[in-house]
Amino acid sequence: MAESIVKIEGLSHRYSVQWAVRDINLELNRRGIFGLLGANGAGKSTIMNVVCGVIKPTRGSITIKGIDIQKNPVEAKKYMGFLPQQPPLQGEFNVEEFLTYAAGIRLMPDKDIPAAVTEVMEKCGLSHMRERLIKNLSGGYKQRVGIAQSIIHKPEFVVLDEPTNGLDPNQILEVRQLIREISEYCTVILSTHILQEVQALCDHIWMINDGSVVFSGGIDEFDNYIAPSSLMASFLAKPSKEELMAVPGVTGVEELDGTKMRVRFTAWPEAAEKLIEVSQAKRWRLVEINLEKSSMEAVFIELSNKQSQS
Numbered sequence: 001m002a003e004s005i006v007k008i009e010g011l012s013h014r015y016s017v018q019w020a021v022r023d024i025n026l027e028l029n030r031r032g033i034f035g036l037l038g039a040n041g042a043g044k045s046t047i048m049n050v051v052c053g054v055i056k057p058t059r060g061s062i063t064i065k066g067i068d069i070q071k072n073p074v075e076a077k078k079y080m081g082f083l084p085q086q087p088p089l090q091g092e093f094n095v096e097e098f099l100t101y102a103a104g105i106r107l108m109p110d111k112d113i114p115a116a117v118t119e120v121m122e123k124c125g126l127s128h129m130r131e132r133l134i135k136n137l138s139g140g141y142k143q144r145v146g147i148a149q150s151i152i153h154k155p156e157f158v159v160l161d162e163p164t165n166g167l168d169p170n171q172i173l174e175v176r177q178l179i180r181e182i183s184e185y186c187t188v189i190l191s192t193h194i195l196q197e198v199q200a201l202c203d204h205i206w207m208i209n210d211g212s213v214v215f216s217g218g219i220d221e222f223d224n225y226i227a228p229s230s231l232m233a234s235f236l237a238k239p240s241k242e243e244l245m246a247v248p249g250v251t252g253v254e255e256l257d258g259t260k261m262r263v264r265f266t267a268w269p270e271a272a273e274k275l276i277e278v279s280q281a282k283r284w285r286l287v288e289i290n291l292e293k294s295s296m297e298a299v300f301i302e303l304s305n306k307q308s309q310s
């Protein structure tokens, strides 16, 4: 197995008496965009802040490239970048000055800073804004600067907390494209409560609910998390509702337009197989059959009601 880039073991954190996250175990050892998905208050920011060394966990350990962030934070932080929910920008600086300052904070050698600033401004589409005061930038450009400061030192991985929050639709698309480009040379962990965001960007989802991981898997697995329970069938010799209800496993029938019927069932795929078999035997002339999958929103709601790791 490849060397782990980030390893979270037994992470639990409480702010006062209440646990914000409990017993989180995650490991990342490849490039890609990993989504940390969860409703507001699920615990995403707490996990991100702990992973980035901003807060010390009540329990558990985090290593970055094998380096313990609590024991050796300066060394561990060389390998990571972080864009918090509120980007740490300085409005009175222009873009170039701010990125130079950010590179200094990252302890980059002085001689390497000008070239790194030029490179990151190019990567993030900021070169033409280099002299613009940050306070005068649009939301989308401010977010680009926030992302630029997180990757200026060429980290192995970068953590982006709600990176498209508050942006307009065009800015969202531009920032997503930038994140895709960054993921070609850097592992990205992205926190969001927006399903379309994970769908558009992520290879892998961890869903957090009430401080625990309730799902870990690919987008397709997430999409197929709820077993289908209805299908749409089109018959040229349409049977009656009663005839369809008599097919073993069918629990409900709804007439739709023209030749179409919606058929609900309990067991997948047995009920659908049985429906095809009976259709042939009774010459209902079944010409189309489509499974009706649950929406990602339905999966999100189902997982939001789940309590612990699967």
Ligand SMILES: Nc1ncnc2c1ncn2[C@@H]1O[C@H](COP(=O)(O)OP(=O)(O)OP(=O)(O)O)[C@@H](O)[C@H]1O
Residues within 6 Å of the ligand: 015, 016, 019, 020, 038, 039, 040, 041, 042, 043, 044, 045, 046, 047, 193
């Ligand atoms: N500084 C704090 N003091 C006390 N409780 C906190 C603090 N920060 C977060 N919490 C609580 O911890 C839980 C997890 O919060 P967290 O901010 O990690 O969730 P989140 O998934 O990032 O939510 P959001 O998407 O709204 O930022 C919530 O119940 C929140 O109220």
